[in-house]
Amino acid sequence: MAEKKIKIVVAGPYAAGKTQFINTISEIETVKTEAKTTRDEEKEKNDHTTVAMDFDRIKIDDEYTLYLFGTPDHARFDFMLDILDKGMVRLVVLVDSTDLATFHEARRIINFF
Ligand SMILES: Nc1nc2c(ncn2[C@@H]2O[C@H](COP(=O)(O)OP(=O)(O)O)[C@@H](O)[C@H]2O)c(=O)[nH]1
Ligand SMILES: [Mg+2]
Numbered sequence: 001m002a003e004k005k006i007k008i009v010v011a012g013p014y015a016a017g018k019t020q021f022i023n024t025i026s027e028i029e030t031v032k033t034e035a036k037t038t039r040d041e042e043k044e045k046n047d048h049t050t051v052a053m054d055f056d057r058i059k060i061d062d063e064y065t066l067y068l069f070g071t072p073d074h075a076r077f078d079f080m081l082d083i084l085d086k087g088m089v090r091l092v093v094l095v096d097s098t099d100l101a102t103f104h105e106a107r108r109i110i111n112f113f
Helices: 018-025 079-084 100-112
Strands: 004-011 034-036 048-050 054-059 064-070 090-093
Touching: 004 018, 018 048, 018 054, 018 064, 090 100
Parallel strands: 004 064, 004 090
Antiparallel strands: 034 048, 054 064
């Protein structure tokens, strides 16, 4: 039976937990594009940040395989979103519920998609 691919994009503000989420549910060694954070206010939340994408694959059964793509953590890499959302069937938006200041960014991301 031919493999059917289900593409899911995981988006959300900086330090919402996108990379952690994808690593945790992964069944393969995830593809990561982490770089060291440089700005003090960023370092406070996370010492690494995703600059291109996270990637993970999960085989459901003989027919279906999930392909998960995590978005970059900063708006300056938004051009990646146009690439990542091609063929997307579901969007997961993660928000840090303890960090109210990021809610506007979460809204912007939802509107984008
Ligand atoms: N307490 C808590 N911390 C988390 C959770 N998920 C991620 N983190 C931490 O939050 C920080 C940012 O996570 P990361 O996955 O890199 O965020 P991203 O910028 O959305 O990719 C890291 O220090 C993680 O260890 C969670 O569910 N609970
Ligand atoms: Mg990340």
